Amino acid sequence: MRQAMSVSSQAQTIPRTMAAMQLTGHGGVDKLVYREDVATPRPGPGEVLVRVTATAKNNTDRKAREGLYPTKEKGDVTSFQIGGAPTLTFPRIQGADVAGRVVAVGEGVDANRIGERGLLDFNLYPDERRDLNLAPDYYGHGADGGFAEYVAVPSAQFHCVDNPALADAQLASMGMCSYQTALHMLTSAKVKAGEHILVSGASGGVGSALIQLCRILGAIPYALSQPDKAQALRELGAAAVLDRSDMAGFTDRVRELTGGKPIDAVMDLLGGEMTDHFIDSMIFDMPQRSSYPRLSIAGASSGNESEIMWTRIYLYQVQIFGVSHGTREEAEQLIEWIRDGQLKPVLHAAFKLSELHQAEDYFVNRSSNFLGKIVIVPDAQWSEHGAPFALPVSA
Structure with a gap:
């Protein structure tokens, strides 16, 4: 049984360790290693700790893993490094489009946020400008992302979406990436x-x-x-x-x-x-x-x-x-459209976090009937948030 740790301004105890899929280097799916003893992050000042319920898979996950972001030399195996230096270090937890619940808050964040369901603006913004993003990076690349049970992110970038018509997996499929x-x-x-x-x-x-x-x-x-x-x-x-x-x-x-x-x-x-x-x-x-x-x-x-x-x-x-990433203003506009129901989820299927290898293979070799997003759900959340959207047994 995992030990629990105390985090300030929390409604529940948080386990000291968590399950996560770690990327251990550039290469094939064998570089993705599932572990159940990864240290659970703590929310820093201005941050919230999110219990992940679903994270959408994006093509950038595969491209970053395989090192397919050259900008000068054709044969380079390299990561996304628009800021001038590589930010992808190993091990790294990938997964940019995170949906989940706030379970703890860091210094300076209202404790009333605990319990909120939300969606992450995936950007690691280089500065505070709202209409410009010239050196983009993102959660799951320059910082740990959502292929885990917990993730710590800026409070201002975890946007509450309490629309009851959207399941968590559907919300993740509408992620900012x-x-x-x-x-x-x-x-x-x-x-x-x-x-x-x-x-x-x-x-x-x-x-x-x-x-x-x-x-x-x-x-x-x-x-x-x-x-x-x-x-x-x-x-x-x-x-x-x-x-x-x-x-x-x-x-x-x-x-x-x-x-x-x-x-x-x-x-x-x-x-x-x-x-x-x-x-x-x-x-x-x-x-x-x-x-x-x-x-x-x-x-x-x-x-x-x-x-x-x-x-x-x-x-x-x-x-x-x-075009690579957008701006804070655009992220906030999208959240409003999601809350209002103007944007609809296009969810193809959900996979367990422990089965991310199979999800990657399915994504690359998907059949012609594939439309929309694949979502990854932590095993502990599977029965509630993943199972309703699993592939049919014959798929």
Whole structure:
């Protein structure tokens, strides 16, 4: 039995040790080690201690584990280090999109927060600016995250969401890693109501968030995905779904869907050779446009290098926006939309924390019917928060 420790301003005793999945180095899933004797964190000044009930899995977990964030040398095995120095040290507990309950508070935090259910703004902000985030890092990379039973985070970034219509696993699936990235892609490109927006990688976490956010902003989203996901994406809000497995005649198909109008802005999560097709969809009739073509990029699942003629960029005045994380203001706006029920969870399935290896394999080798987020639930919380969303036995 775990020993309990006393934490100031708490409603219950907290165990001295906890279960957690630790990343022990760059490499395969064998670098993820499940332990039940990890020291439970204590909340520092201005922090809350959260008992984790669910944490969404993101593609960045895999990319960080495999060291797939090179910014200069192609063959580098490296972590996300935009601040100038690596912050991923081992062992590290990954998991950015954390939902749970406050069980203790640190100095300076109102004890009335104990018992609150909330969702974490996953950013490790470099400063206090609310509208700018120039050196982003995140929980699960530069600090321990939610693939554990407990996590200590800033009180101001753990936002109360008490909407009873949302289960904890559903709340985690709406985490900031996907939704804030999606919103920042749209705000960077200054997307406005009535515009035609192409969303690539539409069935993933960021893509499905983009479709919903376009509708909130009044824009018209067109999804690029597999045909067997078309119905679900249309139900989510896509005006139409284009088949990503058949890019021949892509621009002609866009013309048909938009009534002959070019795409106003592309939200690109694919990269690779797809990027040139996306530019084509925006520039085929420049005099008809009312704004510059805009390309927001926040992923490269189809390839980290795109071959593009620069004359196509500067002669057609294509504006390109690189997006990783968003801002405090955007996070707070998303929380309001979640509380109001304007954003809907797109949850695919839940896995036990001890089965994270299987979840990683399923995520990488997922079948064509995969849509939405995978959520990881601590074993101790499984019966209440995970089991209702487990994969069918035949999956």
